[in-house]
Amino acid sequence: MEAIETFLDHLSQALTSQQLSKLTLSKNRSAQSDLKNVYARLVLIKEEPHLSCTLRFATRDETKNFHLTQATAAINKWLTEDFRQAELFTVSEQTSLMISKKGKGLLRSRAIATREPVSLKHNQQKQRPLTERPRPYLTSLGIAGQDGQILQNGRRKFRQINKYIELISHLLREQPLSKGARIVDMGSGKGYLTFGLYDYLVNETQLPIKMTGVELRPDLVKICNTIAEQNKFQGLEFIAGDIHQYQPDGGIDMLIALHACDTATDEAIAKGIRAQAELIIVAPCCHKQVRKAMQPPVTLQPMLQHGILLERQAEMLTDAIRSLLLEANGYKTKVFEFIGTEHTPKNVMITAIKSQPRPEALEEIKDLKSQFGIERHHLEDLLVKMTN
CATH class of the missing domain: 3.40.50.150 (Vaccinia Virus protein VP39)
Structure with missing residues (x-):
């Protein structure tokens, strides 16, 4: 589907430039599915950028992390099999994807107020009561x-x-x-x-x-x-x-x-x-x-x-x-x-x-x-x- 491919191109560019603020997938194709939403953001894992995805089920949450070389394929699979709506936010743009029940895709993009660049270092480090100084x-x-x-x-x-x-x-x-x-x-x-x-x-x-x-x-x-x-x-x-x-x-x-x-x-x-x-x-x-x-x-x-x-x-x-x-x-x-x-x-x-x-x-x-x-x-x- 052309709309999904274009959306994935936007995602790929946001990941490569590390400009992704957040990504959400919603409106499950099956009302019987236990998977309700997917929320994704950029994080550092062992000094490498990854797309961290939180899968929200009816009674639990699961986290899956994807290297940037695998991230687009994972999102593509969810969009073609599970979800009919996606929202992609970068530091300056919002891209929305809607997929009808007949499979027709509608893609819209609009400029938004520029946000601060995504800090992967912040995602990796956590302030602790006892800092790592000599004790x-x-x-x-x-x-x-x-x-x-x-x-x-x-x-x-x-x-x-x-x-x-x-x-x-x-x-x-x-x-x-x-x-x-x-x-x-x-x-x-x-x-x-x-x-x-x-x-x-x-x-x-x-x-x-x-x-x-x-x-x-x-x-x-x-x-x-x-x-x-x-x-x-x-x-x-x-x-x-x-x-x-x-x-x-x-x-x-x-x-x-x-x-x-x-x-x-x-x-x-x-x-x-x-x-x-x-x-x-x-x-x-x-x-x-x-x-x-x-x-x-x-x-x-x-x-x-x-x-x-x-x-x-x-x-x-x-x-x-x-x-x-x-x-x-x-x-x-x-x-x-x-x-x-x-x-x-x-x-x-x-x-x-x-x-x-x-x-x-x-x-x-x-x-x-x-x-x-x-x-x-x-x-x-x-x-x-x-x-x-």
């Missing part, structure tokens, strides 16, 4: 080399640290910490996230804090304390202890517990509630206690007869009750995916900000427990002990 603790942790540059095999961990800090910085905009705030990180492990958060708060935002990492393994505690001393992180210390037994020396303004196993997450939440912490952040790990006690309703038996689905239901139920118990005790909560499953399958995070109690949450917990035949939840037991 000696990252060298000690094996994330950076002796020259301070992030190692190739440390980039994924460095991205994870920045993602974690971004998440917490958003929470702090809603609930700022005061100077001298006490942060307790229960189950701090090797300290990657603990060091990163301390560095960001003290050195990037100039917020003096007192931070304690609680870790069961004494060898890791010794290593982390040595790194803290070498970096003159005077407000950061690590202590050896178990979450169940740990008693904070003073108050807690922010409590963090990432990947604490099973009821250790409940212990951490309870300590945060008891201390009236302004912020509670947990990423639960195992969910054994509720799963063992679950007696799903008959209507769900066909679905939950499979072990993996039963486990996921137990995880959702456990974390839902945790969230509701926090709300009943005066917190506003969010439950979401922390990091992708390529890092860890245990990727749910619960954040809680001090707010007003929501008493009706207790009735909602009661209904959930009744529906799944659960008599108790460990966090509920801990909170009952607190009031006695």
Whole structure:
């Protein structure tokens, strides 16, 4: 079809000159198709320009990247098989393609107000809370080399640290910490996230804090304390202890517990509630206690007869009750995916900000427990002990 060929010529020129602002494909030829739209833009991948296409389906999005030598052919295939409308924007022109149900094409172009040239560098780089300048603790942790540059095999961990800090910085905009705030990180492990958060708060935002990492393994505690001393992180210390037994020396303004196993997450939440912490952040790990006690309703038996689905239901139920118990005790909560499953399958995070109690949450917990035949939840037991 001549109109499609002319449109593809416009696209090819825009790609070659790197003047493409955006491209959209719409009006699917088949009403039964699950593919609704395609949105495309220029990006850099390994220093090479590509056309990045987001395929929007009814219930999900997918991204496909095409080298410029393949991009025009991919768009041609979608236009001839899937879509009847396309809009192409360059820095100075808009080109529209309409294809009738009989296959007749109509092409229109018009000049538009000149836009800024497309910056592929902007598409490639993302501003992170921790910039890639020498940070000696990252060298000690094996994330950076002796020259301070992030190692190739440390980039994924460095991205994870920045993602974690971004998440917490958003929470702090809603609930700022005061100077001298006490942060307790229960189950701090090797300290990657603990060091990163301390560095960001003290050195990037100039917020003096007192931070304690609680870790069961004494060898890791010794290593982390040595790194803290070498970096003159005077407000950061690590202590050896178990979450169940740990008693904070003073108050807690922010409590963090990432990947604490099973009821250790409940212990951490309870300590945060008891201390009236302004912020509670947990990423639960195992969910054994509720799963063992679950007696799903008959209507769900066909679905939950499979072990993996039963486990996921137990995880959702456990974390839902945790969230509701926090709300009943005066917190506003969010439950979401922390990091992708390529890092860890245990990727749910619960954040809680001090707010007003929501008493009706207790009735909602009661209904959930009744529906799944659960008599108790460990966090509920801990909170009952607190009031006695």
